[in-house]
Amino acid sequence: MTGRAVRRPGAVASAEVTIPTPDGAADAYLAHPATEGPHPAVLLYMDAFGLRPHLRSMADRLAGAGYVVLVPNVFYRHGPAPVVELPDFINPAERPEIFRSLGEPARTLTPQGAMRDAAVYLDWLAASPLTADGPAGVVGYCMGAGLALRTAGTHPDRVAAAAGFHGAHLATDAADSPHLVADRITAELYFGHADQDSTNPAEQIERLDKTLTEAGVEHRAEVYAGAHHGFTQADTAMYGAEASERHWVALLELFGRRL
Numbered sequence: 001m002t003g004r005a006v007r008r009p010g011a012v013a014s015a016e017v018t019i020p021t022p023d024g025a026a027d028a029y030l031a032h033p034a035t036e037g038p039h040p041a042v043l044l045y046m047d048a049f050g051l052r053p054h055l056r057s058m059a060d061r062l063a064g065a066g067y068v069v070l071v072p073n074v075f076y077r078h079g080p081a082p083v084v085e086l087p088d089f090i091n092p093a094e095r096p097e098i099f100r101s102l103g104e105p106a107r108t109l110t111p112q113g114a115m116r117d118a119a120v121y122l123d124w125l126a127a128s129p130l131t132a133d134g135p136a137g138v139v140g141y142c143m144g145a146g147l148a149l150r151t152a153g154t155h156p157d158r159v160a161a162a163a164g165f166h167g168a169h170l171a172t173d174a175a176d177s178p179h180l181v182a183d184r185i186t187a188e189l190y191f192g193h194a195d196q197d198s199t200n201p202a203e204q205i206e207r208l209d210k211t212l213t214e215a216g217v218e219h220r221a222e223v224y225a226g227a228h229h230g231f232t233q234a235d236t237a238m239y240g241a242e243a244s245e246r247h248w249v250a251l252l253e254l255f256g257r258r259l
Contacts, residue, residue, distance in 0.1 A: 011035055012063045014056070019072065021120045023113065026076040028121075029056050031063035038132040040259035041125040042067045043118070043151070045144030046074060047233060048102055048168075049090065051081035054235040065252055067137070067259070068130045072121055074114065074147065075105040090236040106143065111176050114147055115154040122151075122158045135160040135187075137255045141232055142168050142199075145191070146178040152189065153181025161258035163190040165247050166229045168199035171208035179208045182215040189219035190254045192247050197229040222250070 011034040019026045029051060033039055042062060046055055051073045059069040073081040084101040087094060125131050135158050140148035145164025152162040162185075164170070170191075171179035189212065193205050205223065212219045224231065224246060230238030232247055 028072040031059040032068040041131040041136040045140030047142035191221040194227040
């Protein structure tokens with residue numbers, strides 16, 4: 001691990017770290033309890049806007065609940081975070097230009113490359129003296145929900161629980177849609193869907209649930225009424241405080257059962 005650890009009130013410690021991968025070096029944020037461990041490991045996948053102060057605060061909150069949390073910049077092949085310039089608060093009028101700027105990093109993150117990276121992140125967590133033995137938890141937001149689902153199916157022996165919130169394009173007609181890994185998943189899954197989300201329409205929610213059920217995957221999915229895509233992200237106009245707190249309850253219950 002490289003980086004200088006930082007102690008914060010609330011018994012959480014953190015560091016900016018660099019993780020070697022076959023394709024370069026991934027910058028990442030690590031948060032963990034300041035109390036003596038070891039503690040269960042969690043891999044937290046970013047939304048499309050990437051590793052930034054709000055995601056660090058989310059990692060800190062999860063670490064404060066007793067987990068070692070790694071948040072990698074999955075777009076590291078295009079440079080360290082932030083890969084594109086971001087305002088402190090993302091308004092709807094700014095989103096189209098930001099997404100245009102993120103188009104190339106998002107398009108070039110293939111499922112194969114992402115899952116090769118996932119193995120590296122899970123290995124890194126397992127090798128850390130901070131983490132307890134056993135499989136990890138995984139959680140993802142927006143595009144990260146798909147990465148969490150893929151990770152659970154690609155590395156089933158490494159993942160005990162996985163969750164996705166306001167996930168995008170989880171069960172499409174594409175030949176490489178994330179839901180097609182369902183038959184390899186052994187983890188317990190939870191999904192918190194937004195009902196105001198064009199990236200995850202009702203037919204995809206139904207397809208995902210049907211596929212997981214037919215594969216015998218233990219899972220629960222809920223649609224958060226009135227929630228918009230991005231409801232956990234307090235630095236965006238899509239944030240919903242009630243839905244966000246609901247997501248924390250569901251996530252901590254899942255990890256509390258399985259990790």
